[in-house]
Amino acid sequence: MNFSLSEDHTVLRDAAADFLRDQVDLAPLLVPGADAQQAPYDALWAKLCELGWPAMAVPEAHGGLGMSEIDVAIVLRECGRTLAPTPLLGTLAGTWALLAAGSPEQQTLWLPQVAEAGLRMALATAPASGDAGAADADVMATLHADGSYRLSGSSHFVIDAPGAQLLVVAAMLDGAKRLFLVQGEADGIETEWLAWRDITRQVAHVHVKDAVGDLMPGDWDSTWPTLRNRLHLALAAESAGGLQAVLDDTTAYVKERVAFGRPIGAYQSIKHGLADMLAQTECTQTAVLYAAWAQSQDERTATLASAMAQAYASEAYRDATHRSIQMFGAIGFTWEMKNHLYFKRARANAEWLGSAAEQRELIARTLETAHATPH
Numbered sequence: 550m551n552f553s554l555s556e557d558h559t560v561l562r563d564a565a566a567d568f569l570r571d572q573v574d575l576a577p578l579l580v581p582g583a584d585a586q587q588a589p590y591d592a593l594w595a596k597l598c599e600l601g602w603p604a605m606a607v608p609e610a611h612g613g614l615g616m617s618e619i620d621v622a623i624v625l626r627e628c629g630r631t632l633a634p635t636p637l638l639g640t641l642a643g644t645w646a647l648l649a650a651g652s653p654e655q656q657t658l659w660l661p662q663v664a665e666a667g668l669r670m671a672l673a674t675a676p677a678s679g680d681a682g683a684a685d686a687d688v689m690a691t692l693h694a695d696g697s698y699r700l701s702g703s704s705h706f707v708i709d710a711p712g713a714q715l716l717v718v719a720a721m722l723d724g725a726k727r728l729f730l731v732q733g734e735a736d737g738i739e740t741e742w743l744a745w746r747d748i749t750r751q752v753a754h755v756h757v758k759d760a761v762g763d764l765m766p767g768d769w770d771s772t773w774p775t776l777r778n779r780l781h782l783a784l785a786a787e788s789a790g791g792l793q794a795v796l797d798d799t800t801a802y803v804k805e806r807v808a809f810g811r812p813i814g815a816y817q818s819i820k821h822g823l824a825d826m827l828a829q830t831e832c833t834q835t836a837v838l839y840a841a842w843a844q845s846q847d848e849r850t851a852t853l854a855s856a857m858a859q860a861y862a863s864e865a866y867r868d869a870t871h872r873s874i875q876m877f878g879a880i881g882f883t884w885e886m887k888n889h890l891y892f893k894r895a896r897a898n899a900e901w902l903g904s905a906a907e908q909r910e911l912i913a914r915t916l917e918t919a920h921a922t923p924h
Contacts, residue, residue, distance in 0.1 A: 552838045565627040573631040581884045585751045588634035598667035606644045611660035618844040622786040629787030630794045632749045636669045639709025643670025646717040649775045650728050650767025671713035673704030673755050688720035700762045710740050710753040726769040729762030747897035781855035782840045784898045788862035789837045792830040792869050795891050799873045822872050829865035836861050852915050860908035863899035870895045
């Protein structure tokens with residue numbers, strides 16, 4: 550299989566890279582005590598909307614760009630490379646959920662608003678355990694006499710919840726986990742900011758009290774695998790970009806930093822470390838492109854490819870950021886350098902949808918199921 554980017558993909562990558570390089574400013578986060586509320590979310594999001602990025606995953610029939618998963622992965626890679634503080638991931642997650650579980654009427658109502666107005670979304674499915682794919686939820690839904698559904702409870706560790714205008718909330722209804730659309734500014738919605746380790750990303754608990762929810766017809770068991778696969782791809786793509794940035798920054802630094810009369814990059818131990826980082830970066834990029842292609846194949850292929858990409862990318866990214874800090878030396882531990890931001894993003898990406906070990910368990914279960922299925 551040829552994993553080289555096409556001419557169109559190369560143009561997209563370069564355009565995204567140039568834009569983000571010019572527009573992303575992490576300076577507010579490089580001071581002691583900074584948190585996610587200092588990240589320039591709103592300003593950068595407005596500029597992304599001008600480029601139409603929220604419309605990437607929205608079908609053309611709903612006013613979107615209808616871009617492929619490969620296109621989306623390329624853009625997310627560049628976002629990860631610059632640690633762009635935007636609600637793009639949450640909005641993509643909400644869009645994917647709406648496409649997978651929403652009714653035609655719900656899609657017609659909301660998807661054009663995402664594509665044309667940059668409606669911000671967030672996916673709120675995790676109970677207190679933090680397992681977004683769990684079979685249970687800490688929100689309960691009840692059907693009232695007027696035909697409306699009312700939600701009460703809490704969703705935890707919701708990425709991009711602050712400022713979200715539309716939430717996809719998982720709630721228990723008649724003993725089953727279901728998805729509901731809840732307007733972010735509706736009565737009964739409270740967002741509790743979290744002191745998340747990754748300060749380039751806004752995360753919160755969402756508390757709902759007798760809030761009105763619009764039930765999505767898609768059932769959880771059929772919706773979650775599709776949604777999970779795309780989220781694995783998204784995180785792996787971000788990690789691929791972060792790996793490239795860490796490799797580039799570290800390589801540039803060891804060429805300039807002199808010790809004992811020589812650039813430290815001339816020493817064998819540094820060379821070996823950089824070689825390992827380069828191999829990890831290239832392997833991650835290949836895994837991401839394969840996973841992006843696999844989304845258009847059958848569910849088993851998509852599950853295997855996405856889980857493999859996320860498992861490898863999360864461990865490689867975490868390892869590379871650790872190596873980078875060591876090669877930078879003492880200055881690599883300071884708030885004024887970007888090293889800690891990449892390190893924290895790597896840790897967060899590795900934990901949000903489960904550890905690499907859990908991804909490998911998913912791979913094993915998928916293979917066992919396929920083997921046990923009679924042909």
